[in-house]
Amino acid sequence: MRKRLKQLLILTFTLILSLPTLIYCDDNNKVDRYSKSSILIDQTTNRVMFEKDPDAKRPLASLSKMMTFLIALEAIENKEVNKNDIITIDKDMAKVKGSSYHLKVGEKVPLYELMKGLMIVSGNDASIAIAKHISKDVNTFVQRMNDKAKELGMTNTTFVNPNGLPIYDLQNPKALPKENISTARDIAKLGKYMFDNYEKEVIAITDMQTYSYPERGFQKNNTNALLGIIPAVDGIKTGYTGNAGYCLAFSMVVDKDKDNEIKHRMIGVVLGANHKEKRTSASLSILRYGKENFTTKKVIKKDQLIGKKYIKGLEELEVTLKSEDELYATLKNTENLKSxxxxxxxxxxxxxxxxxxxxxxxxxxxxxxxxxxxxxxxxVDNISLITKIKMIFTD
Incomplete structure (x- = not known):
């Protein structure tokens, strides 16, 4: 049954991408009927193509592991750790509940394999192992996560652990749990930063549909169903808890074609769907909307002539004006650009x-x-005496 549903989703997405462009619809619930919050941005231009309550603070669940993964990538780049470091699993790592990489006490696992287990199979235990290896204790690592969130401008994000599991007060069972909290917009910022700075390292892991580690006798499919539905999808991370609902941060490459002047990537987030298939449907619909209703084009070239201007109106003091950089813009099909x-x-x-x-x-x-x-x-810095006199009299 699940295989037939997956085949149906692939066929549906293939068909809808071949249909004529939809008329733009302002009713966000018609684009995303299933999530509580969502957003779609273009990585290159940072244009928001779609949003639905994107700044509402919600539990983050395992999307938290995106930040854990980013901290690990930075620690490797900074030579604080090596991706081939061997980590000996202790009780704190092995006892973690929920989605698991099935770590056992005394087992020795390379850091890079733990990073795969973190992102592909959403191992809560792997997140603790990574945190303790990099920062020696989990609390210090969590502070680093929060510091990074602040640096990235994720103003509505707070982390309490590296994996997104709710933390309950056993002395007060009726109290609300402590949880990692964020917004769709903040997670899109995080995803963009990851691809902007570590694209190769990210997709080397997040684009894997099946993860196999024979030395541990471990094999499991990626929790991101979109990878098997749309070949152009290459990430990023799923999430689920009872409070958070079904969440997904996703990325999709759009190739250069007659409508898009550069190859670029869309990054999206859905939070709070009440079923994993609805999470997938919401993500597919948002990607469809972005691909059908937006194009990315170059609006100005680097060193493009802008015009000429004259110091004090003197022709011999001519300054030629040009653009410093090129600029691409992501626009709705119905939009006109002004300058x-x-x-x-x-x-x-x-x-x-x-x-x-x-x-x-x-x-x-x-x-x-x-x-x-x-x-x-x-x-314009070497002028004649006559021009200097002219400048005096034009003041």
Whole structure:
């Protein structure tokens, strides 16, 4: 039955991507009918393509492990640890309940295998092993998670452990548990940061549909069902607890084509679905909406000529203006892009590369899409005596 449902989802997604583009619909519940909060962003441009209550604080469940994974990647990069380090499993690691990598006391496991167990099979025990190896104790590691969240601007996120399990007060069973809390928007920020800085390392693990470690006699499928439905999906992480519901952070590559001028990636998050199949359906619908209703195009080239400006209005003091960088924009099919140039008052001398102003791009409803600095393409710093006299008389 589950195999037939999976085949049906693959067929459905293939068919809907081949249909004509949908008319844009403002009713978010028609795009995402199943989650409590969701968001879809473009990694390259950071454009929000879809959102549904994206700033509501909700339990995070195992999406927490994205931050645990990121801290591990950074620790390896900083040479605090090595991915081939062998970790001896202790009681604190092995006793963790919930989704498990089935670690046993005394077992010796490489850090990199624990990272796979963390992200692919959602091992709660693996998260504790990683935390203790990197920071010696779990509390110190959790503080590092919170510090990183603050650094990334995840202003609505708080971690209490490395795996997302609720922590109950056994002395007060009626009290609400302590839990990792975040928002769809914050988790999208985390996903974007991971791909911006560690794309190769991330997809080497999150894109694996099946994880096998023969030395431990362990094999299990990735908990992310989207990997088997859409070939272009390459991550990221599932999550579930009773309080959090079914959650998913996901990523999908969109190839360069007649509508998209660069290959790029969509990153999405759904929180709080009440069934794992509804979590999958919500994610598929959001990806479909983003692919059908948005395109990514270059709006300005690097070193593109903007115009010319003259110091004190003198022709011999001509400054050529050009764009410092290129800029891509993700736009709805129905949107038109407007631009606005703001320039500084020019004063002598001007050096090549000096920032002269900025060009901003925005939609018709005023949403800023991006901006590029305008710089000088030439030096104006060696003038004749006659020009110096002209400058005096133009003051």
């Amino acid at each position: 606005q140039i703001t320039l500084k008052e020019l004063t002598y001398p001007v050096k090549k590369g000096d920032t002269i102003g900025v060009i901003k791009y925005f939609t018709e409803d005023g949403q800023v899409i991006g901006s590029v600095d305008i710089i000088s393409a030439n030096d």
